[in-house]
Amino acid sequence: MNTLPAKTVERLSEYRRTLMGCLNAKRNYIYSHQLASLLHITAVQVRRDLMLIGYSSVLRKGYDVRELIDTIGRIIDSEETMNVAIIGIGNLGRAVAGYFKGKRSKLNLVASFDNDPQKVNKVISGVRCYPYQEMEKLMGELNIRIAILTVPADYARETAENTIRFGIKGILNFTTVPLNVPSGIFLEEYDMITSMEKVAYFVKENRF
Amino acid sequence: MNTLPAKTVERLSEYRRTLMGCLNAKRNYIYSHQLASLLHITAVQVRRDLMLIGYSSVLRKGYDVRELIDTIGRIIDSEETMNVAIIGIGNLGRAVAGYFKGKRSKLNLVASFDNDPQKVNKVISGVRCYPYQEMEKLMGELNIRIAILTVPADYARETAENTIRFGIKGILNFTTVPLNVPSGIFLEEYDMITSMEKVAYFVKENRF
DNA sequence: TAAACATTGTTATTTTATTAACAATAAAAA
DNA sequence: TTTTTATTGTTAATAAAATAACAATGTTTA
Numbered sequence A, B: 001m002n003t004l005p006a007k008t009v010e011r012l013s014e015y016r017r018t019l020m021g022c023l024n025a026k027r028n029y030i031y032s033h034q035l036a037s038l039l040h041i042t043a044v045q046v047r048r049d050l051m052l053i054g055y056s057s058v059l060r061k062g063y064d065v066r067e068l069i070d071t072i073g074r075i076i077d078s079e080e081t082m083n084v085a086i087i088g089i090g091n092l093g094r095a096v097a098g099y100f101k102g103k104r105s106k107l108n109l110v111a112s113f114d115n116d117p118q119k120v121n122k123v124i125s126g127v128r129c130y131p132y133q134e135m136e137k138l139m140g141e142l143n144i145r146i147a148i149l150t151v152p153a154d155y156a157r158e159t160a161e162n163t164i165r166f167g168i169k170g171i172l173n174f175t176t177v178p179l180n181v182p183s184g185i186f187l188e189e190y191d192m193i194t195s196m197e198k199v200a201y202f203v204k205e206n207r208f
Numbered sequence C: 001t002a003a004a005c006a007t008t009g010t011t012a013t014t015t016t017a018t019t020a021a022c023a024a025t026a027a028a029a030a
Numbered sequence D: 001t002t003t004t005t006a007t008t009g010t011t012a013a014t015a016a017a018a019t020a021a022c023a024a025t026g027t028t029t030a
Helices: A006-024 A032-039 A043-052 A065-076 A091-098 A132-141 A153-165 A192-205 B006-024 B032-039 B043-052 B065-076 B091-098 B132-141 B153-165 B192-205
Strands: A082-087 A107-114 A127-131 A144-149 A170-173 A186-189 B082-087 B107-114 B127-131 B144-149 B170-173 B186-189
Touching: A006 A032, A006 A043, A006 A065, A006 B192, A032 A043, A065 B192, A082 A091, A082 A132, A082 B192, A091 A107, A091 B091, A107 A132, A107 A144, A107 B192, A127 A132, A132 A153, A144 A153, A144 B192, A153 A170, A170 B192, A186 B192, A192 B006, A192 B065, A192 B082, A192 B107, A192 B144, A192 B170, A192 B186, B006 B032, B006 B043, B006 B065, B032 B043, B082 B091, B082 B132, B091 B107, B107 B132, B107 B144, B127 B132, B132 B153, B144 B153, B153 B170
Parallel strands: A082 A107, A082 A144, A107 A127, A144 A170, A170 A186, B082 B107, B082 B144, B107 B127, B144 B170, B170 B186
Antiparallel strands: none
């Protein structure tokens, strides 16, 4: 299978969680327009995305919720679990950690790192916090593949370089410092200030 | 001036902050390719964005950093300050509040709301937390235009509807629940789980 | 049974975003 | 002074994403 467009991957993640909600509500089949409306997108978008992953419904009966959840999982999850660490377990790090409570099936938060002695060697938001100095050793031992960067801006670049040196393959950068990474490392950045200023701009303009 | 493309607005926010860093470093002029490289994008992108806001440099001298900061401000900031509230001052809310410390010039965080008696009427992360019940009254009094939604998923929809009823014009939704809003309200959503699963997918695929 | 209908999968079209190409031009070098 | 060079602003080309169009087809209704 070819690599999917990034936007499709994002929506697949959202489809799956929405579908899990449907299962909980004992709904076993769902039409494209229903799934679309739960996510406030169009039915065509849903059908197109599902086409890309080769999923087919029974005509006029809608999609089999459980089956579709599985199919999406086969596409976007890895075979074995993928281990994740949070670097910097301040407010933001703890918030992110909280999302792992609901058990992301194949994504495993296995460690956090910090250099605050108050935090080190404690379990914070459900995950053990290790001293920053042990990162090198533990990245290997725990087979950590993804780093979530929630350190203060001043440490962003240095920390990112370290995680890469210690073998990380993907970084989710929540700091406001833009990173660049060598090829072979996947980088996803999210900047909250940008989002806030964007909202302010469009509110001011009031046409969008 | 026509409304700018959303992506351009996002980059303008990033340009400005990068330029402020330059000013601090006593750099007064900057070439498009230098600004680009600080953000790990292309010089054409920078020039194109600046073309859209009608900024011109002195040829071959690069952009005047201070002037460009001002120009961007005139485009993306509103005349008067725009007031913001954080709804739900848990870990994520506190993390967001932290970004206002550095004083977003025209974006003012004036309140947070929560219904935890432990938090109410205290100053948390630099902002006073008011009881959820007072939202209606204070949204008007404090002239709050933008709501940042950092409540637990179960409250997302209800809370969003309330903020809209109380006069908010823009929502930045950090919950994992997709919202839909009436026209005239600007909605920006960010879903951390989606980002994490996206990173996991591309790490697994290892071609992007 | 035949006609109308609802839904899907997919191709075609449009829109949006990015990248490339290049003329214009001033500074620096010859 | 003339030539070369570096940089910009802008138009043209390409790529990516979203939307529309529609044939195919099984279900329901008449």
